[in-house]
Amino acid sequence: MELRTLAGAGGGLAVSALCLGTMHFGTKVDRRSAFAILDRFTEAGGTFIDTANTYAFWVAGGTGAESEELLGRWLASRRARDRVVLATKVGALPDPPGAAWPRHAEGLSHAVVRAGFAASARRLGTDHLDVYYAHIEDRRTPLEATAAAFGSLVTEGLVRVVGCSNHAAWRVAAAREIASAAGLPRFTCVQQRHTYLRPRPGAEFGVNPHISDELLDYAREEPDLAVLGYSVLLSGAYTRVDRPLPDQYDHADSTRRLAVLAEVADELGATRNQVVLAWLLRGDPPVLPVLGVSSVAQLDECLGALELELDDELVRRLDHAGQP
Incomplete structure (x- = not known):
């Protein structure tokens, strides 16, 4: 699988172009299915695996430790x-x-931040983390304290790359500036909700916002900042008739973009999901998709996106599809 580089300690960290998200592993996705997906992903050359200490506390009976614990068992067994x-x-x-x-x-x-690192490392069965994210904004804590906490984990060799998720562009920029001024490693990746469709003006996502044009523009000018996108396939809404578009994306702009997406997919002999993933990887800046799959078949469809070649004209059509 094609590799990309995250800037960080030791000159950077090579990762697979697709990242496997494991939000429901250990809860909605059982052990057997999760192990099969992980096996297939790594067999296909995938290396980048994403979890959190919250997955999935909102599921009945969930505590937030399930995904990390399952991953720890898979890592040990394999x-x-x-x-x-x-x-x-x-x-x-x-x-x-x-x-x-x-x-x-x-x-x-x-x-x-320090206690969370220790608990996650224990559940995952590792002495270090490759990437450690600030998951959502915390405006009660000064950015200086947060930047120092994450930076110290890198300087101590416990974490290789630090990043943030669900943060406003100005908070990302400010945290990076604070860390640089203090001589500390700074956030070099950001993970945000992102997909081909654009939310309607004023759409609300709570503490999990859709990526902003401002953040994309900032990343475009910051070569050491990698962008990852989650919820990229809208839980199947691009291809499944039983999955309506989330309300935040249900507007006229989406109708126009979906029409062009379908045309491009037909021309390439690909699925709409595959085109969305290929479009993200070809973006400016490129966006590494975090895949949320619950079966090997779904994963195999996503892997097929790596074989698509979107030329400049197809990218232009997709980019400008929402214009009346």
């Missing part, structure tokens, strides 16, 4: 730790358990 790039997150877990979320999210204080 002796795969040295063959994968492991990413997890901290800051969004309800504290105390069961408290109203996101008002009572654990936050990004120095103590929480």
